[in-house]
Amino acid sequence: xxxxxxxILYFIPVAIVALILGTLFLPPLFKDQATRNQLxxxxxxxxxxxxxxxxxxxxxxxxxxxxxxxxxxxxxFWASWCAPCRxxxxxxxxxxxQGITIYGVNYKDKPGNALKFLNDLGDPYxxxxxxxxxxxxxxxxxxxxxxxxxxxGNGQILLRFAGPITERAMQNQILPAIEQAR
Numbered sequence: 001x002x003x004x005x006x007x008i009l010y011f012i013p014v015a016i017v018a019l020i021l022g023t024l025f026l027p028p029l030f031k032d033q034a035t036r037n038q039l040x041x042x043x044x045x046x047x048x049x050x051x052x053x054x055x056x057x058x059x060x061x062x063x064x065x066x067x068x069x070x071x072x073x074x075x076x077f078w079a080s081w082c083a084p085c086r087x088x089x090x091x092x093x094x095x096x097x098q099g100i101t102i103y104g105v106n107y108k109d110k111p112g113n114a115l116k117f118l119n120d121l122g123d124p125y126x127x128x129x130x131x132x133x134x135x136x137x138x139x140x141x142x143x144x145x146x147x148x149x150x151x152x153g154n155g156q157i158l159l160r161f162a163g164p165i166t167e168r169a170m171q172n173q174i175l176p177a178i179e180q181a182r
Contacts, residue, residue: 053129056106059118060126062105062128063127071181072151075140077142078100080113090164091165093122106125107137146164
């Protein structure tokens with residue numbers, strides 16, 4: 001009988017540790033995906049940093065002046081090698097069809113691959129540029145692609161959205177930020 005009590009007592013500390021670890025690590029796994037993807041941005045409410053890109057093929061070049069005027073616009077950092085960028089691409093096209101101007105920044109990509117991506121999936125961008133070294137992304141505080149910024153008519157960043165723009169993210173975060181900017 002004493003042996004059985006010893007075995008049960010042995011598992012009590014293990015169960016307590018498992019319970020403590022579970023309460024610390026499990027809740028973040030069940031948070032809303034959009035909330036979990038959002039990392040803090042020191043740029044929200046500030047003027048957008050400079051546009052520093054190179055031409056991408058014969059596409060219209062994204063310039064600093066594109067960030068001023070003409071109402072609300074999006075700046076989308078993407079790459080052809082990025083699987084989530086493919087997931088969000090149809091939603092970028094939907095936003096363009098709704099009259100929202102989107103500027104693209106192709107991040108650390110091979111120009112041929114980037115152009116093939118746009119040729120295969122469509123080009124939702126009003127203008128585009130290549131950030132081959134990742135310098136512009138660094139200045140904008142990009143953690144990884146895809147990442148999208150909502151910019152108002154004064155060139156101020158209203159929202160930074162990290163991760164693919166899903167239908168849910170578009171409805172719950174991107175479109176409300178665009179409406180707020182108008």
